[in-house]
Amino acid sequence: MSGIFEYNGGSIVGMKGKNCIAMACDRRFGQQMSTITTNYQKVFKIQDNILLALSGLNSDIHTFYALMEKEINLYNLKENRKMKPTTFANLVASALYERRFGPFFVTPIVAGLENGKPILATYDSIGCKSDLDDFQVGGTGGNYIYGACEAFFKPDLSPEELEEVIGQSLVSGCDRDSLSGWGGVVYVLTEQKLTVKILKTKQT
């Protein structure tokens, strides 16, 4: 299986703004050169103030997301409280490492707001966590998105500006990557609300 991470294709990106965070993903679900569907969900709302984006093998995206849902639901019931974004970020790392010798083929990005403060973390497939100050990418189109992010990103952008910047970065990246695209979805989370916007990319 050369390129198990490239088999389904897909890209994700996360960004920090001023008291807000944004997450974006493409919508393609493919099997190597074939496109199966153009509405596959890769960003999940784990809790009102936590978003989880996953790129990699779609089967593992779905399984890992389900595992995290289960963890957070059990936590809510056992501890009788919501999980903090930093706690969830650590949970993702330890859940990934638990499968050190048979890993989930995913590269997650966690974004959230903890007491109004933006949280952003990314991991490799075995749970090496990095906390970041600006933005992070994942997936087959990652490197192309990096370039656009570096050009457009500024610290402390407002939610509207952040939505624009992350959207443009995702679209530029996905338009170049043959395995990502077929539309994009942008999520912007502030203390008050979560907005979801669907973007058009090059339809190829």
Added chain:
Amino acid sequence: MTDFALTTFSSKGKLLQIEYALNAVAKGDTAIGIKAKNGVVLVVEKKQSSILIEESSVQKIALLTDNVAATYAGLGPDFRVLSQQARKLVKKYDLKYQEEIFVQTLSRELAEDVQIATQRGGIRPFGVSILIAGYDEEGPHLVQLDPSGAYYSWKATAIGKQAKNAKAFLEKRYNADMEIEDAINTALLTLKEGFEGQITPTNIEVGVIRDDHVFRILPPSQVKDYLEELE
């Protein structure tokens, strides 16, 4: 290990082994806990059976993590085992979430281990009641964990030999506005009430946690100061 349970119901619906475990607890040295507005104090009798025993080697208050500690009444070795299990539980939680564990969560998970000993084949219940004192995000906590696996949150309580008298004493003295310094004095006074012989800084152990979330076992010199204040 045997296949059959040792703890089984009597015709009256009682689990006699647990009753007997509670008897063992009632014979143990008294331990008192008081929860104040801004902290928790644990005070426990440390009377040694012989003057030849190295008093400093006996530790009755065990630190479970930075912000939680426990003491007991009953069988010392059983407490040692449970406090070690509790420490492992804390670390397991820490590895998974990298967050300070809530006292209620720790109590509940430890209670699971205690309950298992009342149902699993071939083993007897633990012969200790444990007082868990901690300060977490929710505030100060004082929890009692019994041999049955039941756990209760208290404002102030006592376990062991003098439990009944001490609790009666505490009922009169406790008030919800108590600050930690008042609580320490009250706890020492309560212990002194039923103490056989002279209370000294080395035949009791005192542990305190304040809103800095750090549990400290007071050195004998500090205990001496508090005892002198009582005079």
